[in-house]
Amino acid sequence: MTSLDDLPLRPELRGKTAYGAPQLDVRHRLNTNENPHPLPAALLADLGTALAEASRGLNRYPDRDAVALRTDLATYLARTSGVPVGADQVWAANGSNEVLQQLLQAFGGAGRTALGFTPSYSMHPIISAGTGTGWVDGHRRADFTVDAEAAVAQVRAVQPDVVFVTSPNNPTGTAVALETIEALYDATRGMLVVDEAYTEFARPGTRSALTLLAGRPRLVVSRTMSKAFGMAGLRLGYLAADPAVVEAVQLVRLPYHLSSLTQAAARAALAHTDALLAGVDAVKAERDRIVAALPGMGLTSVPSDANFVLFGHFGDAPAAWRALLERDVLVRDVGLPGWLRVTAGTSEETDAFLTALGEIVPVVGAGQGG
Structure with missing residues (x-):
């Protein structure tokens, strides 16, 4: 079977891997910083009209x-x-x-x-x-x-x-x-x-x-x-x-x-724009809720101006990632020792994440990495 080594690939691309986050079938997918809120019904209606017109x-x-x-x-x-x-x-x-x-x-x-x-x-x-x-x-x-x-x-x-x-x-x-x-x-x-x-x-x-x-x-x-x-x-x-x-x-x-x-x-x-940006405040509230809950579990976070939170410290972040996944919560291992990243989702997704996190911290440990 042909591999990249068999192709005349540019030297600076050899040994590289393609960008991508895991796309796994889990209930709570909080690893790619997507906005969790569906588009408003009024926008969906206007999208249908706009796309139909453009299709002509x-x-x-x-x-x-x-x-x-x-x-x-x-x-x-x-x-x-x-x-x-x-x-x-x-x-x-x-x-x-x-x-x-x-x-x-x-x-x-x-x-x-x-x-x-x-x-x-x-x-x-x-x-x-x-x-x-x-x-x-x-x-x-x-x-x-x-x-x-x-x-x-x-x-x-x-x-x-x-x-x-x-x-x-x-x-x-x-x-x-x-x-x-x-x-x-x-x-x-x-x-x-x-x-x-x-x-x-x-x-x-x-x-x-x-x-x-x-x-x-x-x-x-x-x-x-x-x-x-x-x-x-x-x-x-x-x-x-x-x-x-x-x-x-x-x-x-x-x-x-x-x-x-x-x-x-x-x-x-x-x-x-106004209807879409109204959802931003809801996402920020969930982000801040995650940040506020972490110290009670012996964890901390980097101050966030985004729709995600980098949280730690773990002695073994990959083990924490796997433990969360076993509980149907997918977060992102960004390769920083001791840290994981979670997207701020809906209130239900935050509930699931915080519950799972509370379960795994006693198992994988906290406050040991960084």
Whole structure:
């Protein structure tokens, strides 16, 4: 049987494994940070109408520049951030992963380098490898925060072509201070990409990097409709940046990369922004409920601005993961010794998780790892 070793695979891809979280048939699936709430009935009705209308033109190519969708996204960003954002500053693609890939195609590539502060979103180095971009691991403190002074020094030493800052950070959950982002921007001559996939879940007082866009043409803020909007199955991500950045990614995008149906569904969803974002508060309440319950079990968590919680410490996190799975609760082992990550779900899912966790802690132990 043919294996990867038998194929002329690029050397830097040998020994790598594909990205993915376990997709197991369990009752409580809390490992992929999905929004647990179904779409509102009014939106489902409007989606049916919008998709039916778009289907009449499926014999034609979609708007390759998605102008109407980008206009709606710009309106959403301006309304929720208080920052003026024009359609010419917005670009959309198949999930924020394709947005990041296009940025690396445009600004990374052979002979160029990307840097990110790990542990962080694992797709950043994977997409870098896929685009032939060299990857450099940055450093975080033991509490998973970014040391601004050390980070700036590393950026100045490496001089990367692309710097990734995930805020709120995945898998740890905490947002990065805007002052740190400003310092990193000033320290690099390359592009600074702030990945804000979870920003709608941030705690009060947390400001978006959108507020830093003016006068910073090398700054990019990426977002998604997968999390707060509850539309992970739609695959719609977008960025906000200087119009010149949008021009740059258009040089590398595939023609007609967003289908007519995707554009129509996203626009229908954006028309129901208030109803969709109302569910965010419910998710944040469950997140905070998880955080509050952990100390009573001898566990702790990393402060979270996302829809998940990184919790520990376990002497054997994989054993804790297996014990939870045996109780029909699937969480994520992100490979950090002593830690696991759980998505904030419905109140019923939180009940199941906390009950299972209370059962396993006496068995697997707590407060021993880290």
